[in-house]
Structures are given as structure tokens and as C-alpha cells.
Amino acid sequence: MAESDSNRAASGAPTGTRVGAVMDSLRERIANRSLMPGARVPSIRVMTETLGVSKSTVVEAYDRLVAEGVIVARRGSGFFVSGHAPPLALADLGPRLDREVDPLWLTRQSLEAGAKVFKPGCGWMPPSWLPEDGVRRALRAVARDPQSxxxxxxxxxGLPALRQQLAWRLAQHGVEAPPEQIVLTDGGTHA
Known part of the structure; x- marks a missing residue:
């Protein structure tokens, strides 16, 4: 028996009835997160038109869901999903398969591949995408500078000259930030 079926059986909701169908419809929307906790449940009139059932059927279903604590009634406002979102059910992936791939071999193959072979999983860009001439010029300039x-x-x-440049640019936009208050990082995780 599936988890949602056991929940329905435990709640006493008669499956196969129109009241049960309305209850199942709302439970499904809550389970698949179409309706989150605190969200307004469709009005009785809308649910009547959507499912093609009578008003008394929807009222009975909503009353039962209120009794179960699935939804709450707010006088003059309607019905709302109560509580916390149920945990998402993980899909069954089936039996675990043993892999016949050696990760060390795979890494070695990707690193030893020729220059013309794309290496999408290696984490670096192809040399043709990089400004190699600009990097060479910058490295020569740094090597010639006795202050470097x-x-x-x-x-x-961070680099003082870059922090000073950033402070100057920020000042142009009306932000007062002296270089001593600026910290440069490699990325957001280092901030």
C-alpha cells in the first residue's frame, strides 16, 4: 500500500466516494507542493465547478480535512493549508549497479588527451578561449616591477592598487568606501 493510500485509510476517508475524491485532490496538491502551508485552498464554489461535484460534497470534504488538521478554516477568509510541508518522497532509483569504470583511469584519460580534444569535465577552458597574449604581457609587467x-x-x-581603484569607482557613484574598508576575495565562499 502506498504512503498516500495508508494516510487516506488511516484518516477514515472513504476512497472511491465523491467526498474522498475531493479530499484526495487537495491532498495531492499539498503533497506535490501546488498548495504550500499557509496557502489559500480553492473556494467551495471553485472546487465544485472544477471537480463537477455538489457544494455539500465539497463542504463535507473540507470539514473532514479540517478535522484531520490538513486545512484550517478562517472565518470570513476561507480555508488554508495548515502545518508544515510534508517531506518530498524520493524516487526509487532501483538496484544499485556496480560500475566497471575506474575513476583514476578516467581522470588520467581526460588529462592525457590531446590539445584538440574537448575536456568538458576537467574544469578549465580551452586555450583558444583564454587571452594568452594578455596574460603574458601582464606577467612580464609584474616581473619587471621592482615593487611587485x-x-x-x-x-x-587584496591588492592595494585594485582596492584604491574600486574606492575611486564607488565614490563616482556616491558610495564612500575608503580602500581600508574594501576586502577582495576569490569568490563568494571566501567573503
Whole structure:
């Protein structure tokens, strides 16, 4: 018996009846997160028209769902989903298959592939996408600059010249941020 069937059986909802169909429809919407906790449930009139059942059928179904604590009635406002969202059910993936792939072999094959072979899973861009000439010029300029510490740690706040440039750009937009208040990172995880 599926989990939703056992829930219905435990709730006493008569499956196969029109009242049960209305209840099942709302339970399904809540389970698949079409209706989240706190969301307004369709009005009795809308549910009557949608499912083609009588008003008394929808009222009975809503009353039972209120009694079960699935929805709550708010006087003058209608019905709302109560509680917390049920946990999502994980799909059954079937039996686990043993892989005949050696990850070390796969890594070695991708790294030893020729220059003309695309390596989409390796984490770097093809050389043709990189500005190699610009990088070479920048490295030569850094190597010629006697002020550039080639073998020393940089400031933990980031490159001072870049922080100064950022402070200047921010000031142009009306943001007062001196270079001492700016921290540069490699990405959002380092911030």
C-alpha cells in the first residue's frame, strides 16, 4: 500500500466516494507542493465547478480535512493549508549497479588527451578561449616591477592598487568606501 493510500485509510476517508475524491485532490496538491502551508485552498464554489461535484460534497470534504488538521478554516477568509510541508518522497532509483569504470583511469584519460580534444569535465577552458597574449604581457609587467613581491604573500585585504581603484569607482557613484574598508576575495565562499 502506498504512503498516500495508508494516510487516506488511516484518516477514515472513504476512497472511491465523491467526498474522498475531493479530499484526495487537495491532498495531492499539498503533497506535490501546488498548495504550500499557509496557502489559500480553492473556494467551495471553485472546487465544485472544477471537480463537477455538489457544494455539500465539497463542504463535507473540507470539514473532514479540517478535522484531520490538513486545512484550517478562517472565518470570513476561507480555508488554508495548515502545518508544515510534508517531506518530498524520493524516487526509487532501483538496484544499485556496480560500475566497471575506474575513476583514476578516467581522470588520467581526460588529462592525457590531446590539445584538440574537448575536456568538458576537467574544469578549465580551452586555450583558444583564454587571452594568452594578455596574460603574458601582464606577467612580464609584474616581473619587471621592482615593487611587485613575486614570492611574498599579498595583503589579506587584496591588492592595494585594485582596492584604491574600486574606492575611486564607488565614490563616482556616491558610495564612500575608503580602500581600508574594501576586502577582495576569490569568490563568494571566501567573503
Amino acid at each position: 613581491p613575486l614570492a611574498d604573500y599579498a595583503s589579506p585585504l
